[in-house]
Amino acid sequence: MTASEERDHDGGPPPDGDGPPSDATGLAPREQALLALERRSWPGPGAKERAVRERLGLSPTRYYQLLNALLDDPRALAHDPVTVNRLRRVREEKQRRR
Template identity: 85%
Template sequence: MEHEQHERAGEPGRRERDILALERRGFPGPGAKERAIREELGLAPVRYYQLLNALLDDPRALAADPVTVNRLRRVREARRGER
């Protein structure tokens, strides 16, 4: 029900909000973020990054958390420029 209410309101769903919340956090060392992805979200890191990449192109995510989404878009573009 909550998921449907947020979608109707034009907001990201629960999983999408959880992904953005995880991206706002800092992680102390190598492997800590991947461990959090598995333990807190129940996702394989590869799947997490697939969902995150799609989320960066979602206008609802931009509206919900513009600072995080814009920061991650800049990181993504910088990495694409290195290739």
Template identity: 80%
Template sequence: MTVDTPGPGPDPSEDRAGQERDEGPEAGLSDRDQAVLAVERRGWPGPGAKERAIRERLGISPTRYYQLLNALLDDPRALEHDPVTVNRLRRVRDQRRERR
């Protein structure tokens, strides 16, 4: 009887979208992460316009966008890249958590 050994697991340097992430304090944000913050920096007339822009500009679903954005809020590289946007979104997130 032979036992199949599992192959190597997923590469931790890649996220689910298959884009490599640079790790380490000297590494900057990926182009995608910068684009996520840029979408959030812009003012939107309503949620429909923002969701449409997320799909068109980033090629991802709004659900995935908000998952990525939430992770970015805890990333020191994002804070360094765009402190005003990241701090504003952290405050909003914290206020929503307090209401729960």
């Protein structure tokens, strides 16, 4: 698969692991890839989990652990405020329901 095929629909970087920061906010490529997956809409059950395994090489459980930690990182908010704020609202609503 070529690098351009690995990019998701928004032109984000291919997920090549935790490398040095590659943008002005200081997020590593893997962190950027986590947020890029969350920006997408998914056609049906299982599609997102499949993409997490194929693109990032992570189990869905580990993906959500990393994503949850990333939501508390100010660099993530600077990188993608719309996605981070949406996910924070979803997380807070789930916590309120518990």
